[in-house]
Amino acid sequence: LAQDDNRMLEGLLPELRSADIAAILSDIAEEDEDQPTVFALLESLSLERRANVFGYLSSDLQAELAELMPDDRLLLLLEEMSGDERADLFNVLGEDRREGLLRRMAHREREDLKRLASYEEGTAGAVMTSDYVAIPSDLTVSQALMRVRQTAPDAETVYQIYMIDEQGRLAGTMSLRQLIVARPGAKVEDLMIKDVIQLGVDAPQEEVARLVAHYDLLAVPVVDEEEHLVGIVTHDDAMDVVEAEATEDIHKGASVGQLEGGVSRVRLWSLYRKRIVWLVLLVFGNLFSGAGIAYFENTIAAQVALVFFLPLLIGSGGNAGAQAATLTVRGMATGDIGVKDWGKLMGRELLVAGALGLTMALAVAPIGIIRGGEMLALVVATSMISIVLFGSLLGMCLPFLLDRLGWDPATASAPLVTTMIDACGVVIYFTIATAILMG
Amino acid sequence: LAQDDNRMLEGLLPELRSADIAAILSDIAEEDEDQPTVFALLESLSLERRANVFGYLSSDLQAELAELMPDDRLLLLLEEMSGDERADLFNVLGEDRREGLLRRMAHREREDLKRLASYEEGTAGAVMTSDYVAIPSDLTVSQALMRVRQTAPDAETVYQIYMIDEQGRLAGTMSLRQLIVARPGAKVEDLMIKDVIQLGVDAPQEEVARLVAHYDLLAVPVVDEEEHLVGIVTHDDAMDVVEAEATEDIHKGASVGQLEGGVSRVRLWSLYRKRIVWLVLLVFGNLFSGAGIAYFENTIAAQVALVFFLPLLIGSGGNAGAQAATLTVRGMATGDIGVKDWGKLMGRELLVAGALGLTMALAVAPIGIIRGGEMLALVVATSMISIVLFGSLLGMCLPFLLDRLGWDPATASAPLVTTMIDACGVVIYFTIATAILMG
Structure with a gap:
């Protein structure tokens, strides 16, 4: 400049x-x-x-x-x-x-x-601040207000005040709103909320954000193993966590690893590393599709018209599967879906995916008739229903399975689901084709 | 029960x-x-x-x-x-x-x-509340505190207080923190911040959330066309907006329309409708891939081994493209990327995607040699670099293009990008194959 x-x-x-x-x-x-x-x-x-x-x-x-x-x-x-x-x-x-x-x-x-x-990155300890207002619980309301005024310049927030006992353990909390409307001579310990929503220092930051969002809190106190108050996480830091977690989940949904910093600023080498891992892994996944095609080489050679419908069928299955996986992963992340909901969701997905598959089978059947007659149309329509149904159910179940194995459900990314369904779709399609056309 | x-x-x-x-x-x-x-x-x-x-x-x-x-x-x-x-x-x-x-x-x-x-859904007017604390600006600090105490029971928040003139126009703001440490006899109008961060009732809710997150606000005031204060949006409602917007973007990233309510609760019919639209549209996109394959039928018939590598090549291009599109869409949503960054990002993507393509070409070349000799390996490696590079650049540019056309950039979903790259990848692969093997 x-x-x-x-x-x-x-x-x-x-x-x-x-x-x-x-x-x-x-x-x-x-x-x-x-x-x-x-x-x-x-x-x-x-x-x-x-x-x-x-x-x-x-x-x-x-x-x-x-x-x-x-x-x-x-x-x-x-x-x-x-x-x-x-x-x-x-x-x-x-x-x-x-x-x-x-x-x-x-x-x-x-x-x-x-x-x-x-404190380890991604924990409550790492996002909390130690600039909170803590007072002994035996003060009166007017004494407490005086304390709040004194500490106001240094505190991150003065709107939620915490009461600690002689050992520094969290004993209660009051909002400044409660404090300013209370009778000045009243004892804080008679007014404070004793059942405080709190977190341990090692709690993951997603949980901090979820608590703040669920209870509409201004701040949530963080305690160590002995219940000593060691910090608070304020609403603005919780909001940053929500944004960062959403970004991480969105990136994972496209098989991109966790970036430190925005995409326009992060080092190129780091961007390369976060993208190449899954891309190479998925290459080997795609080899299965190739192997499936090679296995059915005779069927293909006899009916080259079949190849015309291959991208359409496995692509549709992959798309439906990516939809199902994404809906499940996001539902689990926001707490809308729990592990116990598996059976119910399975039933719902069966109905919806069945309807989706049927609709799409009807859409492609005429093209099958045009390109190869009624038998080909039958093969394509049957394959479409089967692959969409299979893909959707796989996409819905995979996040639950990953969670069960202790992995992040968000690993069930669109590219992973698509690749898995591609390979299975090849086998489903050519098996049906072989049975109907060569039988 | x-x-x-x-x-x-x-x-x-x-x-x-x-x-x-x-x-x-x-x-x-x-x-x-x-x-x-x-x-x-x-x-x-x-x-x-x-x-x-x-x-x-x-x-x-x-x-x-x-x-x-x-x-x-x-x-x-x-x-x-x-x-x-x-x-x-x-x-x-x-x-x-x-x-x-x-x-x-x-x-x-x-x-x-x-x-x-x-107010229309999704605007500041629809998420704001009218239970705010507004006082005339000519009060003293102690008079203002008295007013705050009186309105405390009904107000959504008492921690940010707004000053209005006789016409009800927003004139300034003070936090309760400033108020309780101020000299009781001081005039509010001498202490208040006059340059208030504010929004119009018609502002989209994303903008409300972005303001609250950017400035770490407790609440943001909303004004009508005549600058009258008509409501405030508090931090907890802004946090809900951030969550809801992230969910919408994640769903869009998998070509699912906007759901009203969680995935486990929404009606099946509504879930079907939100998924079928894009699935059917993408079927027609996939027809282009089929048409591409049909066009190169002679090349395929002469070299059936080529089909083995088809899912792998177009799949890899689709995956790299989905990564690039997702990174761009999220960057635009969080404000990390602006339209002006297009050229710079293009250069970065060219470098990263080139490196990605090269790495993956090296990974698949040996498989090409095994299955069909050195010429096939050359075809596969060249196609891999071309398709990954093409796919990544398309994925990166598409959100900008959609934005330019007045569409939501998030429409550049993984399924849409994958389908587009599939069709182009077929053409790129078989064109290179025809040139090298049949030339």
């Missing part, structure tokens, strides 16, 4: 919202690959603003910018960031850098950061 | 959370299809609880239960429900019933309900 543009941007940025500043900086970093300019623009902001903006950047860009930053600037930034974002930034730094920074921190901060950064 | 079970449940329900009661009642309605029992259990709850639980039920079940309810009970329930849920329930009732109920309501309530119920 030209020097003038820079100066103009510097003047403009402080007027914008942090999320928008982050979007602009990401654009500059991506389009112009001009990280030094991004760094200079960031440094032109106030420390508080800089910390806010930094939290919105992708971890790749965070890592690149941290490289440009001397240790003392980075320490200042880390101290200003909220607990969860601080841990995320810390985790993208190199081992040596981390050690050096930790040595320069105060004991309490160091322990807090080490703890937050230690 | 047995009489005893019922009585046990009646005793148990009031102890549970509303979301859980709704889940239990939905289960009973679904498994036992015993709506009268569900109705009786609901009636055993307090009115406040009943209204809460009702809001969590699916619209199908709400409609069935409303049928069992006399007008006066239904009126009581409607009055107790929050604005947005009241409008949703109202919309599932029959025309006659709606007219009858409206006639028995107070004027103000009637107008409010008619207005909320009139």
Whole structure:
């Protein structure tokens, strides 16, 4: 960017919202690959603003910018960031850098950061923040409100307040709404909800998001093995999890592995690796289709017209199967379908797939008559019903089977289902053809 | 259910959370299809609880239960429900019933309900609630806090407060957090944020969700054409939108139309209709593959071994194309990719798909040698690179093209992309085969 543009941007940025500043900086970093300019623009902001903006950047860009930053600037930034974002930034730094920074921190901060950064990615511990409001339960309402006012500047949210006992164990919760309408002299412990919806630090992040969505929560508290309150996950972080999980499931549905970062930004090598694995595995799946065709070479040689209908039949089975698999996988992910629903869904799929197969058989039968007469039409129609029915039932059952084996049901991707049905469809089609035409 | 079970449940329900009661009642309605029992259990709850639980039920079940309810009970329930849920329930009732109920309501309530119920589904107006806290901007902080306390019981959220001028136009906003730490005598208009993030009533619900997620908002205000504040969308409703939109996109990715309700509950006839449309359309797409094969019948008859590799080649192209299409569609849905990124993505896809094609060509070449010698291997390897490259670029471009034509990019489903690539792959493969083997 030209020097003038820079100066103009510097003047403009402080007027914008942090999320928008982050979007602009990401654009500059991506389009112009001009990280030094991004760094200079960031440094032109106030420390508080800089910390806010930094939290919105992708971890790749965070890592690149941290490289440009001397240790003392980075320490200042880390101290200003909220607990969860601080841990995320810390985790993208190199081992040596981390050690050096930790040595320069105060004991309490160091322990807090080490703890937050230690939780495995994808768990409640990794998405939670330690900036919550916790008070002893023997305070009065007015004392509690005073505490909330004092901690407001540092807390991620002040709208859900947690009560802890002397050992730091979670004892109850109250919303700020309840607190401001309560009688000032009342005891918090008489008003608080004691049966708190909570999660362990190791709970998967999908479960965090599902709890927040199911109960319409503002935040959900996270406890360790001894029931000590160690953090909270707020609604906005839960929303990010819902989005990220949906993206992961959608990518899996097309046999793409989990990408770290958006598709327009992720490294090419990483994109290649996440795509090639399944593509090569599926090549070997497709070999079975080829083997099936080779096995029926005599039937094909006698009736070359059969090949005309091959893509149509196995393609239709694959499409119906991909539909069934996708409906099941998404139903399981949103909690709409449980393992116990298997039998009921099987019955429903049998009816729907039967109707689908019949409709499509009627659609292709005339083409069969035109290209090869009534017997060929009979073969094609019978094969269509059989393959669509078989494909749909396979697509519906596969996610349950994978779940049973301890795999992610989302592994039942459209390409996997299609490939399996292709191979089986070849066998079904030519078996029926051999029986009717060569019998 | 047995009489005893019922009585046990009646005793148990009031102890549970509303979301859980709704889940239990939905289960009973679904498994036992015993709506009268569900109705009786609901009636055993307090009115406040009943209204809460009702809001969590699916619209199908709400409609069935409303049928069992006399007008006066239904009126009581409607009055107790929050604005947005009241409008949703109202919309599932029959025309006659709606007219009858409206006639028995107070004027103000009637107008409010008619207005909320009139917004088109999928817009900000349809997901917003009218139970927000709005105050004149000339109040002091302590006066404002008093107002918040008074409206707390009825408001959907009290954590974001909106300031309106005499004409009811949105003038500013403050969070309750800012309000409780502010000096009690300060004027609200000096503290409020005047540049409010807001939406029009007709904005699509995806945009509402994207704003809430992007800015980490608790709620976003909705205004009409004259800038009057008419409602707010809260974070929990925005989260529901994110989930619903993801489900819709995932279903579209497998060529399934938009379902109203979960896959385990939706009517079979509706499930059939949402699946058959694309399946039949794709049959005709597959006819092109058949026509391609018929056109090359001479090549095939001369070299039957070619058919062995057909599913493998067109399958691989389809899989790579489905990956590329899915990555693009999701990137566009999350805002990661914009139309301007087309050229850059094209370059990236060219590199990645080239590498993918090359890897897979190397994987299948040995099989070509085994089954038909070096010339066949050359044909298969060349076709693999060409088809994977072609398929990936098509898959990447199709969503952009659809978007350009004013269609939803998510229409570029795995089945559609696979079918298109199948047809083109047949032509590419046999053209290369004819040139090399018969030339």
